[in-house]
Amino acid sequence: MDLKKILPIAIITIAVLAVVVYAAFRPATPQDQALTGQTGAVGQTQTQAPATQSQAPAAAPSVPADTKPVSSTAPATLVPAGMTLEQFCEKYYKAWMAKDWKTAYDLQPYSKRNAKATQADIDSFGQSREGYGLTGYQIGTPQVSGNVGTVDIQMNLGTNGTWQTIWTFVKNDKGQWTVQDSQVSMTGAAGGTGQ
Numbered sequence: 001m002d003l004k005k006i007l008p009i010a011i012i013t014i015a016v017l018a019v020v021v022y023a024a025f026r027p028a029t030p031q032d033q034a035l036t037g038q039t040g041a042v043g044q045t046q047t048q049a050p051a052t053q054s055q056a057p058a059a060a061p062s063v064p065a066d067t068k069p070v071s072s073t074a075p076a077t078l079v080p081a082g083m084t085l086e087q088f089c090e091k092y093y094k095a096w097m098a099k100d101w102k103t104a105y106d107l108q109p110y111s112k113r114n115a116k117a118t119q120a121d122i123d124s125f126g127q128s129r130e131g132y133g134l135t136g137y138q139i140g141t142p143q144v145s146g147n148v149g150t151v152d153i154q155m156n157l158g159t160n161g162t163w164q165t166i167w168t169f170v171k172n173d174k175g176q177w178t179v180q181d182s183q184v185s186m187t188g189a190a191g192g193t194g195q
Contacts, residue, residue, distance in 0.1 A: 011131035012160060069147050070180075072172040077110045079177035085142040085169055088179070089151050093137045101126030109179045133158045147171040154187070162187050 070076065079088045088107070095103035105113055105125045114121050132155070140152035149169040157163055168181040 069173045072174045076178035
């Protein structure tokens with residue numbers, strides 16, 4: 001096999017495994033517990049077998065509509081006032097496509113970034129994103145239920161297939177949207193099509 005084909009797949013596999021291991025072993029935070037209404041199992045990712053190109057994308061995670069707002073005093077990535085959830089996601093993916101790693105890094109969920117990020121953190125983030133091979137994306141219609149909103153993004157990673165990211169937002173006690181999570185999963189076979 002050609003190293004140019006194996007390397008991006010290996011990088012993505014390592015990145016996904018790192019996220020799964022991190023999610024499985026990190027302790028639940030009060031914000032996580034507010035999102036799920038549970039303790040203990042928060043942050044654990046269910047691993048799915050790779051989907052084939054003909055399979056439909058995974059459904060957005062179900063979050064109870066009666067989820068209470070999160071505290072505005074808790075550190076969080078905020079959606080700017082006047083910006084829709086769809087516009088927020090568009091800003092993130094436009095920054096990714098433009099390789100504006102500082103902007104994309106700052107738009108991640110607070111739990112996935114260093115509050116005092118160094119240039120090395122941002123460079124590492126950018127290198128990992130470049131390995132994905134993003135060639136296009138499609139932003140789904142935001143789904144809002146009470147204080148919770150989700151946005152489904154379909155990412156075309158060229159020869160790496162079609163992947164899905166589900167962004168989860170929860171309003172805080174001041175009515176501001178906060179970025180709570182982004183979960184990535186494969187939805188199409190390598191070499192599949194999609195945006």
